[in-house]
Amino acid sequence: MKLTSFGTANRTPRQEETHPLTWRLRDDGETVWLDEYRQKNGYAAAQKALTEMAQADIVQQVKDSGLKGRGGAGFPAGVKWGLMPNDESMNIRYLLCNADEMEPNTWKDRLLMEQLPHLLIEGMIISARALKAYRGYIFLRGEYVDAARILNRAVEEAKAAGLLGKNILGSGFDFELFVHTGAGRYICGEETALINSLEGRRANPRAKPPFPAAVGVWGKPTCVNNVETLSNVPAIVANGVDWYKALAREGSEDMGTKLMGFSGKVKNPGVWELPFGITAQELFEDYAGGMQDGFRLKCWQPGGAGTGFLLPEHLSAQMFAGGIGKVGTRMGTGLALAVDERINMVSLLRNMEEFFARESCGWCTPCRDGLPWSVKLLQALEKGQGQPGDIETLEQLCHGLGPGKTFCAHAPGAVEPLGSAIKYFRSEFEAGIAGTAPAGQPETATVSV
Amino acid sequence: MSQTNLIQTDRFTLSETGRSAIEHELHHYEDPRAASIEALKIVQKEHGWVPDGAIYAIAEVLGIPASDVEGVATFYSQIFRVPVGRHIIRVCDSMTCYIGGHESVLAAIQQKLGIASGQTTTDGRFTLLPVCCLGNCNNAPTLMIDDDTFGNVSPEGVAQLLEGYP
Numbered sequence: 245m246k247l248t249s250f251g252t253a254n255r256t257p258r259q260e261e262t263h264p265l266t267w268r269l270r271d272d273g274e275t276v277w278l279d280e281y282r283q284k285n286g287y288a289a290a291q292k293a294l295t296e297m298a299q300a301d302i303v304q305q306v307k308d309s310g311l312k313g314r315g316g317a318g319f320p321a322g323v324k325w326g327l328m329p330n331d332e333s334m335n336i337r338y339l340l341c342n343a344d345e346m347e348p349n350t351w352k353d354r355l356l357m358e359q360l361p362h363l364l365i366e367g368m369i370i371s372a373r374a375l376k377a378y379r380g381y382i383f384l385r386g387e388y389v390d391a392a393r394i395l396n397r398a399v400e401e402a403k404a405a406g407l408l409g410k411n412i413l414g415s416g417f418d419f420e421l422f423v424h425t426g427a428g429r430y431i432c433g434e435e436t437a438l439i440n441s442l443e444g445r446r447a448n449p450r451a452k453p454p455f456p457a458a459v460g461v462w463g464k465p466t467c468v469n470n471v472e473t474l475s476n477v478p479a480i481v482a483n484g485v486d487w488y489k490a491l492a493r494e495g496s497e498d499m500g501t502k503l504m505g506f507s508g509k510v511k512n513p514g515v516w517e518l519p520f521g522i523t524a525q526e527l528f529e530d531y532a533g534g535m536q537d538g539f540r541l542k543c544w545q546p547g548g549a550g551t552g553f554l555l556p557e558h559l560s561a562q563m564f565a566g567g568i569g570k571v572g573t574r575m576g577t578g579l580a581l582a583v584d585e586r587i588n589m590v591s592l593l594r595n596m597e598e599f600f601a602r603e604s605c606g607w608c609t610p611c612r613d614g615l616p617w618s619v620k621l622l623q624a625l626e627k628g629q630g631q632p633g634d635i636e637t638l639e640q641l642c643h644g645l646g647p648g649k650t651f652c653a654h655a656p657g658a659v660e661p662l663g664s665a666i667k668y669f670r671s672e673f674e675a676g677i678a679g680t681a682p683a684g685q686p687e688t689a690t691v692s693v
Numbered sequence: 694m695s696q697t698n699l700i701q702t703d704r705f706t707l708s709e710t711g712r713s714a715i716e717h718e719l720h721h722y723e724d725p726r727a728a729s730i731e732a733l734k735i736v737q738k739e740h741g742w743v744p745d746g747a748i749y750a751i752a753e754v755l756g757i758p759a760s761d762v763e764g765v766a767t768f769y770s771q772i773f774r775v776p777v778g779r780h781i782i783r784v785c786d787s788m789t790c791y792i793g794g795h796e797s798v799l800a801a802i803q804q805k806l807g808i809a810s811g812q813t814t815t816d817g818r819f820t821l822l823p824v825c826c827l828g829n830c831n832n833a834p835t836l837m838i839d840d841d842t843f844g845n846v847s848p849e850g851v852a853q854l855l856e857g858y859p
Binding site: 249349422425443446507587603 | 721722723724726727728729730731733734755761764765768769770771772783786787788789791792796823824825826827828829830831832833837840842844
C-alpha cells in the first residue's frame with residue numbers, strides 16, 4: 245500500500261552525522277522494516293545501552309544531552325525522567341509513548357511511525373531500561389490506521405527477533421510493548437488525560453501534583469514521552485552528548501535537531517529534520533520555497549494551533565524555544581503554518597475556536613463555557629453583527645482562559661492565537677462590529693485548490 | 694433483565710468472535726476497565742454502532758458498571774451511540790485545511806448528500822463528521838472515508854470520490 249507523502253522529506257539530503265532522526269528514511273517513502281533498519285546500524289544503540297551501560301548512566305546521558313520534549317511543551321526529558329522515584333520497591337513502572345498526534349498542522353510523528361517504526365521501538369527499549377519500566381504502551385490516535393498497522397507489524401518483528409520480551413539481547417532486561425489505539429478526542433494528547441484514556445476512562449486531565457512519575461497509569465510511576473522525543477534517544481546513546489549538542493546552530497539553547505515543517509500556500513509544504521536555531525526565514529524560503537505565485541504571506545504560526553501568530557518580520561527569529569519566545573509566542577511542535585493575504589483573521593480564528601470548543605473535555609468551567617462563548621462572538625464578528633465591546637470581551641476571555649486559570653493547557657492554547665490575532669490585526673475584528681464595514685467572507689470559500 | 698426496563702438490554706447478544714476479541718484484549722492491560730474503549734470499537738466494527746444492550750454486555754464482560762461504559766462511550770468522538778451510515782466521511786477542519794479551502798469541500802459534500810455535519814443520509818449510506826487534523830497537511834484539504842485518506846480534495850472532485858463507496 246502506498247503511504248501518504250510528506251512533501252520532500254524523503255528527497256532532502258540526509259546524513260547519519262547530522263540527521264539522527266531521518267538519515268535512515270528510504271527515498272521512496274516506504275517503511276524501513278527490521279532487516280533494513282539493522283543494516284543501517286539499527287538496534288546498535290539498544291545493544292550498547294542494555295549490555296554496556298549502567299541504567300543511571302543512560303538517564304545521565306539523556307539529562308546531559310539537553311533533550312527536550314518534542315510534543316509541544318518542550319519540558320526537558322532528562323528532568324522528567326529524573327522525577328521517577330528512586331525507591332526500588334516501586335518496581336512496577338510504565339513507559340507511555342504519546343502518539344496521539346492531533347495538533348492542527350502537526351504531522352511529524354506520523355512520518356516517524358509510518359517510515360521508521362523501529363527507531364521508536366529502539367528508543368522505547370532504551371528509555372524503558374533507563375526508567376526501569378517493564379511494560380510500555382504506544383498511545384496512538386485511532387485515525388492513524390496506517391501507523392497502527394505498521395507499528396503492530398514492527399512490534400511483532402521485534403518480538404520475533406528477541407528485541408522485545410524476556411531477556412532482551414541477552415541483557416537480562418525484560419520489556420513488553422503494546423500498541424493502544426484511541427477513539428478520537430484531541431484532549432487525549434494531554435498526558436494525564438492520556439493516562440485516564442489508557443485506563444479506559446473519560447479523557448479528563450488529572451490534578452497535578454501528584455505527577456505521573458509518582459502516580460501514573462494504574463497508580464504506578466509512569467513516564468509519558470512524545471514519539472519524536474523517544475526517537476532521539478538511540479542516537480544520543482550511540483554518539484554521545486558532545487556530538488548531540490553540536491548539532492544545533494549557534495545561539496540555540498535547545499540541543500539536537502527537530503522535525504520542522506511549513507504548510508499553507510507555500511510552494512513545497514513539507515517536514516524536514518533541521519538543526520535547532522535555524523531561522524524561520526530559512527525554513528520558509530530554503531525548504532518550503534516561499535509563497536506560491538499569487539499568494540502573499542500575511543502572518544504565520546510557528547508550531548500548531550496552540551501557538552500565537554507572528555508577522556513576516558518575525559521570520560528572522562531562530563527556531564528554538566527561546567528564539568520564538570523572544571518574539572512573543574511558543575515554538576510548539578515546530579511545524580509552521582503560512583497564512584496568506586486572502587485569509588480574514590476573524591474567519592480563521594472562528595474556525596480555530598470552533599475546533600478548540602468542540603475538543604474541550606468539559607471538565608473545568610472556564611474552558612467548557614469560555615470557548616463556546618468566544619466562538620459565538622467570532623461568528624457574530626464574521627457576519628458583521630458584532631456588538632461594541634465584543635473585542636474587549638474576547639480579550640477578557642484571552643485573559644480568563646490563560647495559563648494557570650484552567651485545569652490543563654487546552655484553553656491557554658486556544659487563546660494564544662486569538663490574543664495574537666487581535667493584537668496584530670485588530671482592524672479586522674473592528675470591521676466586524678455592526679454598523680461598520682462588513683468583515684467579509686473568507687475568499688477560501690470560492691478558491692478552488 | 695426486566696421486561697419493563699426502558700433501556701433495551703435484552704435485545705443484544707455479543708457475538709462469539711466479539712466476546713473472544715474483547716477477552717483477548719484484557720491480556721494487554723493490568724485492569725479490565727482499560728479494555729472498555731477497545732471493546733466498544735470491537736462491537737462497533739461488527740454492528741456499525743453501539744446499541745444500548747451492548748453497553749450492558751461489555752460491562753458484564755469487563756466486570757465494571759454499565760454507567761462507566763456509557764460514560765466512556767459518550768465521551769469519545771469515534772464511538773457512535775446512534776446508528777450511522779455504512780461509510781463515515783471525516784473532513785479535517787484544521788486551520789491548515791481551512792486555508793486550503795476545506796469549507797468549500799464540506800459545502801460540496803453537504804450539498805451532494807443533502808445532510809449537515811453530524812448527520813446521516815436517509816438511505817443510510819454516509820455519515821458526515823468533522824475530525825481533528827489528519828496530519829496530511831501538505832495535501833490540504835484532506836478527508837477520510839472509512840479507513841482511506843484523500844488529499845488535495847476539490848469541491849468538483851467530491852462526487853467522484855463518493856462514487857467509490859456504494
